[in-house]
Amino acid sequence: MNVAVRYYSRGGNTKKLAQAIAQAAGVSAETCAVPLAPPVDLLFLGASVYGGKLDEQMQACIAQLTAEQVKAVALFGTSAFVKSGNSEMEKRLTANGIHVLQPDFYCHGSFLVLYPGHPNENDLAQAAQFARKACSMVSV
Secondary structure (H helix, E strand, C coil), X not given: CCEEEEECCCCCHHHHHHHHXXXXXXXXXXXXXXXXXXXXXXXXXXXXXXXXXXXXXXXXXXXXXXXXXXXXXXXXXXXXXXXXXXXXHHHHHHHCCCEECCCCEEEEXXXXXXXXXXXXXXXXXXXXXXXXXXXXXXXX
């Protein structure tokens, strides 16, 4: 199975999740600025919410993805204020005809004085478990 991990992270919280997910899936995590070369069976896609919306880089990344390029996507993310940007990503991906696996993964990320230390070791272990489960859901 061909798996890829792409993320956008300003403060490093989502990057930590991406690295835990990538390790569990046996691949490397790359920023969303790195294009997908071959088609993938499963793309792990992660972001956070900034100012109440997805960052423009993640929006641009999603806009260029196609169903021919990506068989399925597993979403993950962090935030301190808004619950998650996963629903916004899902809406954009399904508009492109891309299947989004359920459930997604979300945990708090530290920001200023909110949620210090997150994602923590438990969050990262849960992210790895999420990755293994998502990989088992995709048939090749």
